[in-house]
Amino acid sequence: MSEMPVKRSPDATRPADTLTMTLFHAALRRDLERARFLLENPHWLSPRRARRLGRMLLWDMGELRRHHEGEDHYLWPLLLERSPESSELLNAMENEHLAIDEPLAELEVAARGLVAARNGPQQVLAALDVLEGPLRTHLEHEEADGMDIVTRVLNHQEWKEFEQRAWAAGYTPLEALRFLAWICDGVDWSPSVLRRTRMPVPFWRVLSGPLSSIAAVPGASVWAGTPAARIRSRVTPR
Template sequence: MSEMAVKRSPDAARPADTLTMTLFHAALRRDLERARFLLENPHWLSPRRARSLGRMLLWNMGELRRHHEGEDHFLWPLLLERSPESSDLLDAMEDEHQAIDEPLADLEAAARGLVAARNGPQEVLAALDVLEGPLRAHLEHEEADGMDIATRVLTHQEWKEFEQRAWAAGYTPLEALRFLAWICDGVDWNPSVLRRTRMPVPFWRVMAGPLSSIAAVPGASVWAGTPAARIRSRLTPR
């Protein structure tokens, strides 16, 4: 990027705002809570809904893998370069990812079994129980400490460039639209969050309504008509 372009960009002059990270984490927690409700209340699970739930969990875990790989390959090395004194914390972030890998794979295996009717909801619930502890602890650690480093040492322009390289570049336009609709599902767009997005209110109204329908938000049919649909995203304050 040229020096003139940097001067013109307001994002080059302000600290990184990691709202997208917060939105992703909140959407993942939301879907795992919704899945847990259905797994603990299997009378809501018709054979068709059970298969859809299995596919949804596989999609969730695929997105989590993409998310972690982007951090491991792009974000942690960048933060280490800018903040060498944070090496212990960044090593801990990678170690936590590795600790999650096995229970994540076990949940994927149980979800595939649910899709193929080889196992029932109890096996999936057992795998979810094992994954959720280390996963939630990692998300909280990353939000509290990992993102604090990013805010201190990166500009928002650099953060957006990281997101593009690590995550967005791997999506087709339709996949990107569906992902955006997914992370926006169930979010309380209060004034403080809207200010951080720097996008006009009508955009989010469209995302929450007709655009979400067109994009076919992943999982929408899984939760529809059940109390799980009322579980919303809860954003961690920063």
């Protein structure tokens, strides 16, 4: 009697699609641009909004730490194993993370000061200025070169397993919902991006429509009622 053929997941037969990486980077850039607007225009910052902005920046930096630690602990070693010839680029990715660590910590200190009303927007803006240069350089480098290695040596099933192990593990359901709302906020879901989600378009529009507009909802967003809410996530297709 012949053996039954092993059925492979469709995700195991196609290259990794790093849409979640693109969405994360876009959401991070969006929040930093929104924060910069409020910090440069402090007449929009009531004491309550300033505290909320400080807490929002602390949350953003916590997510950035989780993101980088997942790459350092899981992704770069896996890519090095599959593509030893890429060692120079992967070392550069790690070194760029190290260069971001100190200014990231300084922004966290300034944001805590904003929450506690120990300092004003000027100190937070100064810390943001120091962080944004190396951070934006790294994000662009990772998108342009790092993700090319991913799509070359990993299939999509392997990429999803990495995401679960490195980033999603440890989230409570409430934390996962907050992250989903954050990453969808301000995204213009073009047909090409929607196709990459692999979800039925009507279902995704019902889900993503409200989440994409959450920045304008009073009480739900630190940005609501300010021009910062109009700053969108710019998702660049690969």
